[in-house]
Every structure is written in C-alpha cells, then in structure tokens.
Amino acid sequence: MSLTTPNNRRGAHNKGGIRRNENNKIYGHPLPLIFSEPSNVKYYSPHRALGLFGISSARLETPHCEGILDTATHSVWIMNSGDAMILWRRGFFGKGDLSRSEPSWYTRQANARQAAGKYLTSEEIREKRRAERKQFKLDRARAIAEAAAEAEAAFAEGREAPAIAIPSGATWKPQSSMSDGHETGLPPQIDNGDEDFAEEEPLEDVEHLQLTLQEAFFLLWNLNCLTVLDPATNDPIDLKGIWFAFQKAYYPPALPASIYQSYACRFDNPFLVNYVAYHHYRSLGWVVKGGIKFCVDYLLYKRGPVFQHAE
Known part of the structure; x- marks a missing residue:
C-alpha cells in the first residue's frame, strides 16, 4: 500500500513541472x-500584413563560434x-572534456566552495540519486536479512516473530550522513564561519x-556557425582544407x-562513414x-539528454 498522500503527489508533480518549464526555456x-522577429515591428505594420500571405519578417540570427582542430x-x-554554452544549449553539440556531457566543471567547483547541495548541476543531481538508490538497496537487503534471521530464531524458540519494518520506496528516506557528501561523492559542505579559513x-x-569531427563539420557546412x-x-x-583534414585525422x-593517395580516396574512411549517419539523423x-558507453556508435534523443533517455 502506498503511503504517498495526494498532496505529496501534487508537490512532486509541481516540482517536475517547474524543472520542465525551466529546461524548455534554457x-x-x-x-x-535562431529566428527572431524585429523588435520595431508594431501591431499594425506592413511586416505583419505580409504574414497573411505566408511571408515572414523573422530575422535569422547565426552565431559565429570558433574552435581549434585537434x-x-x-x-x-x-x-x-560563451561559444560552448551556445552550442550545448542549442542542440546539445559536443561534451565537456572534464564532464560526462554538459560542460559543468566550473559550476561544480563553484558549488563546492559555496553551500554544498544548494545549487546542483544535472551531473551532481544524478550522482546524488544513484547514491541514494544504492543506499536504499543496502538498507532494504539488511532489513530483510535481519527479519529472516529473527523469524528463524523465533521459530526455533517457539515464539512469535516480532514485526520488522522493511524499507519501501514510499517510506525510505536517505540518511543524514549522505547530505554531507561522504556517501554521494559530492564535495563536503564548507564551513565559511571559521575565521581562520x-x-x-x-x-x-x-x-x-x-x-566530434562529425559535429564540427555539420555546424560548419550546414549551419555556417x-x-x-x-x-x-x-x-x-577553408572548407576544402577541413574536408581533407578531417579525413586525414x-x-x-x-x-x-x-x-598516401590510396588512403586519400577511400570511401570507407571513418569520418565519411560516421558523418553520413550523423547527418542523416540530425537532418x-x-x-x-x-x-x-553502451558499445554503440550513436544514441538518438528526441529532444536531448536533459529531457529524456535515448531511444
């Protein structure tokens, strides 16, 4: 039987809705x-009248990012x-070299210097949830083993076994020791009140x-950004030089x-093969x-890793 009350369910739903709305904005x-409407277009203007005929007055904004070939x-x-945030937040291109996906190393380090747990990145939230799930499984297994041992002892002594509460997903709460970062792998909380600090x-x-070279070529050739x-x-x-440099890698x-020339003309070059698949699904x-991580070439997301798991 679930111990979750309607109010608790409503609160969890509100939290999820707030996070979804925030992710939709970011x-x-x-x-x-980005297609943006001119800021000086008034309600009654020729630009809005063109919309009746299927002609849009939206202006295309193209960012100009720079990268170094390695x-x-x-x-x-x-x-x-700044360029990194544009490419990640507008299409989830690339990954942070010190992070699993989103380039959040700086934010994680800043959080470690502030009140730990007050502001968490997506990676810190994921690690915290994994640690809590692991601790829940350990507590549940320990309680089941204690209940079995107590029942066996009670049967041998001819008495009734006492009731032992088995943790469930609805009633279990993480231990307080997990909040200081020792169990979660997160940085411990810093006491800023120490004058000698x-x-x-x-x-x-x-x-x-x-x-990746496939992502870079897609951004350069298709989007010109x-x-x-x-x-x-x-x-x-230039484009021709990049085309050969990416294959030469x-x-x-x-x-x-x-x-050298025989390799330069091979159609099974890994860059070409991977780019064909990448371009197809991105399009x-x-x-x-x-x-x-899953022993496959690519993962496909409907909107991105922030919104749901890969298909």
Missing part, C-alpha cells in the same frame, strides 16, 4: 540558429565558454567543449608517401550523441 532552441583526439575544441584562490574555468582554426598557425581553415600514423530532427 534548451528551447533545437539548433544554434587531430590527436579526433575533435575540435571550443575554448570560449584561508582565502581560496580565484576559480578559473579550465574546461573546454569537445566537438563554426570556424575551425589551424592549431599551428591559428588561422581559419583517421589515417595511420607515419603513412608512407607511396600509399531528421534527432539529437545525435556518441554511444561508446
């Missing part, structure tokens, strides 16, 4: 490109945090967004000049992310 754009990791690095060094954001720089000269690489090391509206 991640509302499926691509870096052939060793088969990726393009977005060093500017030394002042910490300024926190520097050292994380960058890492785009990315510029890839040569790591040696720091100059922009998968060539065997120290390739002899005698067989259909899917959010395509790497699936190495």
Whole structure:
C-alpha cells in the first residue's frame, strides 16, 4: 500500500513541472540558429500584413563560434565558454572534456566552495540519486536479512516473530550522513564561519567543449556557425582544407608517401562513414550523441539528454 498522500503527489508533480518549464526555456532552441522577429515591428505594420500571405519578417540570427582542430583526439575544441554554452544549449553539440556531457566543471567547483547541495548541476543531481538508490538497496537487503534471521530464531524458540519494518520506496528516506557528501561523492559542505579559513584562490574555468569531427563539420557546412582554426598557425581553415583534414585525422600514423593517395580516396574512411549517419539523423530532427558507453556508435534523443533517455 502506498503511503504517498495526494498532496505529496501534487508537490512532486509541481516540482517536475517547474524543472520542465525551466529546461524548455534554457534548451528551447533545437539548433544554434535562431529566428527572431524585429523588435520595431508594431501591431499594425506592413511586416505583419505580409504574414497573411505566408511571408515572414523573422530575422535569422547565426552565431559565429570558433574552435581549434585537434587531430590527436579526433575533435575540435571550443575554448570560449560563451561559444560552448551556445552550442550545448542549442542542440546539445559536443561534451565537456572534464564532464560526462554538459560542460559543468566550473559550476561544480563553484558549488563546492559555496553551500554544498544548494545549487546542483544535472551531473551532481544524478550522482546524488544513484547514491541514494544504492543506499536504499543496502538498507532494504539488511532489513530483510535481519527479519529472516529473527523469524528463524523465533521459530526455533517457539515464539512469535516480532514485526520488522522493511524499507519501501514510499517510506525510505536517505540518511543524514549522505547530505554531507561522504556517501554521494559530492564535495563536503564548507564551513565559511571559521575565521581562520584561508582565502581560496580565484576559480578559473579550465574546461573546454569537445566537438566530434562529425559535429564540427555539420555546424560548419550546414549551419555556417563554426570556424575551425589551424592549431599551428591559428588561422581559419577553408572548407576544402577541413574536408581533407578531417579525413586525414583517421589515417595511420607515419603513412608512407607511396600509399598516401590510396588512403586519400577511400570511401570507407571513418569520418565519411560516421558523418553520413550523423547527418542523416540530425537532418531528421534527432539529437545525435556518441554511444561508446553502451558499445554503440550513436544514441538518438528526441529532444536531448536533459529531457529524456535515448531511444
């Protein structure tokens, strides 16, 4: 029997609705490109009258992000945090090199210096839930073992076994020790009231967004919102140069000049094969992310990893 009251269910629903509404605002754009109405258009204007004939006055805003090619990791690095947030929040492109997905390293470090648990990133929330589920399973298994041992002892002594409460998902609550970060893996809470506490060094954001070559080429060729720089000269690489550089990244090391041309013309180059699949599903509206964690090439999300699990 569930012990959850209607008020509790309503409160949980409200929390979920608030989070969904917040995510819809933050991640509302499926691509870096944005269509915006001119701010000076009045209610009665020729621009609005054009809408009656199917002609829109919306203006296309295209961000101009920069990245550096890194052939060793088969990726393009977005060093500017502003560009990284644009590409992640508008289509979930790339991943943080110090994070599992969303580039949240700086926020996690800042949280560690503030009141731990007051502001949590999506990764911290996930780790906290995993730790709580693990602790719940341990507590439940321990209670079941104690109940079985007590029932066996009572049967041997010819007495009635006492009732032992078995934790359930509706009644179990995490232990207080989990809130200080020891069980969750989160940073422990810092006591800022200590006058002898030394002042910490300024926190520097050292994380960058890492785009796969397929993501970078899609942003550059299809959306024209990315510029890839040569790591040696720091100059922009033209489209033709990027096309060959991305394929060359998968060539065997120290390739002899005698067989270089044969590799340059191969249609089974990993970049080409992966890009065909990536372009196909991105063009259909899917959010395509790497699936190495599940031993697959790609994971497909309807809207993105923030909203639901991959299909």
